[in-house]
Amino acid sequence: FSRMRRVALIVLATIALVAASQTSGFSAVVSSLSSFQTQDGGFRITSNPNEEASLEATSHALFLSSLYGLKNQINAEEAAKYIQERENSDGGYGKKRSWASDIESVRHALLGYQHLGLTIPNSEQAISFVQSLYDEEKHSFRNRAGEKPDLKSTAIALECLNILGELQHWPDNKIEAIKSSLDKHAVRKGGVAYFSFPEEESLSLVSANYYGIALGALVNYDLKDLTHWAAFIKGQQSQDGGIFADAEKSTVTLESTTHATSSLRALQTLRDSDANFVDTLDIKALLRYLHATPRDLRSAAAAHLAVASTKSFTDNMRTSLSYLRADSTSVGEDLVQGEQIKPILTVTTFNSIPHAGLEVDVEVTFPKSVDGQPGQKLTSKMQWSQEHQQYMADQEFDTAGHLGDITFEYILRCYVSTLGGVISFEVSDKKRIGYAIDVTAAASFSGKALSAGEPVAVHTAFDFKVKLSNGTEPNLVSGAWKVEFKVLDASEVVLASKITDGAKNTEPIAFDYTLEDAKLPSGKITFLVAVSNAQGVHTSHATHYPLSLQMVATQIQLETSDVKFGEKVKVSMQPATLDGRTVIPYPAGPKNSLASKRVFYMDVKSPGGVLLDSIKGVAHDTNGASKYVFETSVKASLQSVGKNLITFRYAPASGEGVTIANYDTDASELYEDSHSAALSYTVVADLRMVDVTEKPSQTDLAYGSDISFRFGIKDVTTGKRVGAGAGGSANAFMLLQHSEAGHSTPIVTAREAARAELDAAGAQVGFAIRWSINANAVTGPGLISLVVTDADGKQLPLSAEGSKEAFKLPVKIGGEIDVVEDGFYSSALPAQAAAVFAVQFRLKCKAKFLADALLRAVVRHRASSSGDFTPVEALKSMVVASNSTGSYQVSWTLPHAQAASGEYQVQLFREIDQERKSAKEADASSYELKPFIELVVPHQGPATSLPIKMDLLVMLAMIGAVVGVTKYKENLMGGSATKAKRG
Numbered sequence: 001f002s003r004m005r006r007v008a009l010i011v012l013a014t015i016a017l018v019a020a021s022q023t024s025g026f027s028a029v030v031s032s033l034s035s036f037q038t039q040d041g042g043f044r045i046t047s048n049p050n051e052e053a054s055l056e057a058t059s060h061a062l063f064l065s066s067l068y069g070l071k072n073q074i075n076a077e078e079a080a081k082y083i084q085e086r087e088n089s090d091g092g093y094g095k096k097r098s099w100a101s102d103i104e105s106v107r108h109a110l111l112g113y114q115h116l117g118l119t120i121p122n123s124e125q126a127i128s129f130v131q132s133l134y135d136e137e138k139h140s141f142r143n144r145a146g147e148k149p150d151l152k153s154t155a156i157a158l159e160c161l162n163i164l165g166e167l168q169h170w171p172d173n174k175i176e177a178i179k180s181s182l183d184k185h186a187v188r189k190g191g192v193a194y195f196s197f198p199e200e201e202s203l204s205l206v207s208a209n210y211y212g213i214a215l216g217a218l219v220n221y222d223l224k225d226l227t228h229w230a231a232f233i234k235g236q237q238s239q240d241g242g243i244f245a246d247a248e249k250s251t252v253t254l255e256s257t258t259h260a261t262s263s264l265r266a267l268q269t270l271r272d273s274d275a276n277f278v279d280t281l282d283i284k285a286l287l288r289y290l291h292a293t294p295r296d297l298r299s300a301a302a303a304h305l306a307v308a309s310t311k312s313f314t315d316n317m318r319t320s321l322s323y324l325r326a327d328s329t330s331v332g333e334d335l336v337q338g339e340q341i342k343p344i345l346t347v348t349t350f351n352s353i354p355h356a357g358l359e360v361d362v363e364v365t366f367p368k369s370v371d372g373q374p375g376q377k378l379t380s381k382m383q384w385s386q387e388h389q390q391y392m393a394d395q396e397f398d399t400a401g402h403l404g405d406i407t408f409e410y411i412l413r414c415y416v417s418t419l420g421g422v423i424s425f426e427v428s429d430k431k432r433i434g435y436a437i438d439v440t441a442a443a444s445f446s447g448k449a450l451s452a453g454e455p456v457a458v459h460t461a462f463d464f465k466v467k468l469s470n471g472t473e474p475n476l477v478s479g480a481w482k483v484e485f486k487v488l489d490a491s492e493v494v495l496a497s498k499i500t501d502g503a504k505n506t507e508p509i510a511f512d513y514t515l516e517d518a519k520l521p522s523g524k525i526t527f528l529v530a531v532s533n534a535q536g537v538h539t540s541h542a543t544h545y546p547l548s549l550q551m552v553a554t555q556i557q558l559e560t561s562d563v564k565f566g567e568k569v570k571v572s573m574q575p576a577t578l579d580g581r582t583v584i585p586y587p588a589g590p591k592n593s594l595a596s597k598r599v600f601y602m603d604v605k606s607p608g609g610v611l612l613d614s615i616k617g618v619a620h621d622t623n624g625a626s627k628y629v630f631e632t633s634v635k636a637s638l639q640s641v642g643k644n645l646i647t648f649r650y651a652p653a654s655g656e657g658v659t660i661a662n663y664d665t666d667a668s669e670l671y672e673d674s675h676s677a678a679l680s681y682t683v684v685a686d687l688r689m690v691d692v693t694e695k696p697s698q699t700d701l702a703y704g705s706d707i708s709f710r711f712g713i714k715d716v717t718t719g720k721r722v723g724a725g726a727g728g729s730a731n732a733f734m735l736l737q738h739s740e741a742g743h744s745t746p747i748v749t750a751r752e753a754a755r756a757e758l759d760a761a762g763a764q765v766g767f768a769i770r771w772s773i774n775a776n777a778v779t780g781p782g783l784i785s786l787v788v789t790d791a792d793g794k795q796l797p798l799s800a801e802g803s804k805e806a807f808k809l810p811v812k813i814g815g816e817i818d819v820v821e822d823g824f825y826s827s828a829l830p831a832q833a834a835a836v837f838a839v840q841f842r843l844k845c846k847a848k849f850l851a852d853a854l855l856r857a858v859v860r861h862r863a864s865s866s867g868d869f870t871p872v873e874a875l876k877s878m879v880v881a882s883n884s885t886g887s888y889q890v891s892w893t894l895p896h897a898q899a900a901s902g903e904y905q906v907q908l909f910r911e912i913d914q915e916r917k918s919a920k921e922a923d924a925s926s927y928e929l930k931p932f933i934e935l936v937v938p939h940q941g942p943a944t945s946l947p948i949k950m951d952l953l954v955m956l957a958m959i960g961a962v963v964g965v966t967k968y969k970e971n972l973m974g975g976s977a978t979k980a981k982r983g
Contacts, residue, residue, distance in 0.1 A: 041078030069357030091125030241285030338471015367404030434539030490523025637725030723764030728791030
């Protein structure tokens with residue numbers, strides 16, 4: 001390289017690094033806020049240590065600190081000093097020390113003091129300075145002395161006077177002059193309203209409208225129908241979520257997006273509006289746009305200001321709740337009557353940094369007392385604990401005399417002056433006050449003791465001893481309560497129950513149960529002990545044992561085997577337990593009570609196992625046994641065509657489905673073949689293309705040519721339009737095939753899936769295919785065809801419109817592919833661990849760049865230009881990276897000891913050519929695989945003349961540099977290599 005080219009590479013790499021540093025600024029700036037603070041107490045816009053602090057950046061940083069409670073993460077005292085040192089003798093503030101005062105800096109200073117919770121010093125002098133900027137003739141303010149008055153400065157000046165408490169004393173005639181100006185600039189038409197200030201050339205339409213609305217809010221200007229003002233802003237939102245700045249909707253900026261959301265927030269805070277105008281925007285898209293903000297304080301503050309105007313702001317907060325007993329131990333899931341508890345709240349933001357700037361109240365609602373008195377409500381302040389980094393209630397709450405649910409409502413408030421009000425949100429929690437319960441379980445089978453949780457079987461015996469206590473009584477044997485013992489199967493069907501009445505009890509509480517038969521589903525069996533009073537259950541304990549039984553579907557009946565689109569499929573089966581060779585059906589229970597609680601599904605799958613549909617069964621009573629009927633209509637979709645296999649699934653209350661085996665009742669054995677006719681039905685269809693509105697009009701095509709299809713698919717048998725369906729690989733595809741001489745099977749060089757076209761209701765009505773011929777295609781004769789596939793990807797017959805034959809279009813692919821070299825780079829600095837290489841290029845035909853070429857790279861080396869290239873062992877097959885714009889990159893590193901000086905040749909092979917080679921060899925034909933492209937990268941061994949960091953070099957592998965390279969291009973038809981001229 002020449003020195004100029006080396007400098008160019010460094011510049012390009014620096015640009016790439018800057019771009020990379022500007023990613024994820026939304027969270028990164030907040031989580032690393034202290035890194036923006038300088039030694040003099042101020043903050044700089046970026047994290048560049050060489051950048052000087054400014055009043056603007058300091059105000060932005062303090063806003064974020066206030067919004068997310070990060071005052072403890074920065075040096076707040078030094079920040080306050082920094083602001084005060086920017087105060088000038090005229091009462092104003094300058095952007096930096098010794099700079100002339102201006103109204104924007106005054107606003108930054110005033111807001112900075114407010115964010116720090118400090119009283120504004122020398123407020124009278126500040127008022128005098130702001131008033132000195134007023135232009136009596138124009139009835140508006142200027143930014144600094146000697147400049148022309150403008151809209152932005154006027155809005156900021158009135159905001160400053162409002163902060164300083166002076167706006168209420170501003171003369172009425174001056175207020176009316178501003179209102180009159182707003183009247184002249186208000187535009188109302190077609191259900192929208194906005195302010196237009198064409199004379200404000202430095203402001204976009206949306207920003208000027210924002211300052212107009214801000215002025216209107218400050219002087220109580222009547223905007224009349226606020227929904228019209230909100231409609232204008234909503235109409236400016238772009239598809240990517242940001243807000244267009246201009247009427248032409250050509251430019252989206254972070255500033256216009258922030259000003260738009262601030263305008264909507266201002267509208268909804270006006271006295272005559274209860275609407276939430278911000279949420280009329282597409283909030284999800286807005287958040288995606290804002291979360292991609294650059295990594296600097298100005299951008300981050302703007303993005304967070306916009307987010308803070310939405311209900312999604314609290315998504316940036318993470319809360320966790322806990323409770324401490326009087327002895328400082330943590331409370332578990334439930335509370336024991338008589339305990340005194342203190343609520344604890346933890347709030348964190350980005351990177352789990354605690355939020356220390358909230359006002360928090362907790363409201364506690366107790367259940368009725370044991371003597372029936374209404375539950376009381378108590379409220380407590382929660383104070384920030386610097387030691388524990390949590391909010392802790394001022395008092396403890398006593399649970400004595402209460403049983404049942406106790407609720408906690410936490411109200412969190414954050415005052416941020418930039419937002420002009422309080423952001424509040426609530427967190428709720430519920431606990432249950434009950435008794436301490438200790439359940440000792442014992443299980444045995446054939447005299448052998450089983451451990452808790454160990455699998456059990458039929459004829460297992462269970463014994464349970466129950467001990468109750470509270471804060472004052474260590475052993476409750478009697479009282480105004482009842483203890484109910486229940487045995488539940490995996491569907492939570494009650495198998496047995498028993499009640500002990502505490503009012504009559506004098507003995508220790510105990511229960512026993514024996515599992516007598518297998519008339520229940522496999523899964524978890526639960527033993528539940530529940531203690532209740534007049535208000536309901538307040539204490540419970542569950543013991544679980546796994547029960548393993550072989551479940552089967554018996555008496556399977558399928559009404560039809562061949563069906564068409566729209567027809568009904570009806571299947572029934574009886575679930576049972578298979579004990580050896582004995583089938584034990586499940587009882588339906590009185591009035592079908594047991595069967596209706598047990599849930600079974602019929603799963604319809606393709607032969608390849610793709611789930612096509614799940615139908616919940618309807619329970620019936622058949623001579624006392626449970627029977628389930630499954631009914632569905634065949635959807636008109638490609639995924640339905642062909643064989644549909646049936647399996648059944650039990651859905652226990654836990655939600656973990658269990659597939660049950662299909663049982664052949666006639667043969668008294670399990671079905672061995674899941675594809676049996678008794679367990680499947682076939683959907684028959686005659687598919688044909690209809691309503692073909694787009695298809696190629698030419699057959700002589702070049703690389704880069706666009707190919708379009710738009711069509712529908714209809715089943716001739718039923719007349720129904722057919723969609724793809726949601727399961728598996730079912731879809732329509734365009735294939736481009738190439739026939740190799742001497743090889744009977746064509747090679748598919750392109751397979752492009754169709755995109756579904758939907759109607760207003762979301763139903764698919766057609767298919768659309770858009771594809772550009774890329775470099776994977778082979779030069780010469782080819783064949784374009786349209787095919788459809790089922791859920792397993794198996795090809796289905798599809799007739800062309802007006803024909804019984806498949807759609808096929810013979811074409812000829814031609815055109816020269818040019819290689820555009822975007823650059824190469826190699827570096828071998830001794831300070832780095834390895835040598836770095838990078839190559840970037842693009843492919844082009846007739847001025848159209850070609851994307852999606854599937855390439856692999858092989859690297860070879862030679863020491864001098866007269867020698868032969870030999871393969872580099874570690875670099876024999878590398879994937880070539882590419883993007884949607886048609887840019888391709890190859891990069892690699894080598895240890896210095898292996899990165900010898902000389903030339904490195906990058907041979908690029910198309911994957912399709914490797915497939916062509918394999919096809920030829922399979923037919924015992926020969927095929928010489930030659931490179932598609934060859935690039936040469938010169939390399940000089942370790943040098944010390946250019947101090948470039950490794951991260952810059954890695955970035956170069958992504959962007960390249962404009963330099964000359966050697967290249968070769970393969971003749972795509974014959975496979976011979978011809979030298980291409982330099983680009």
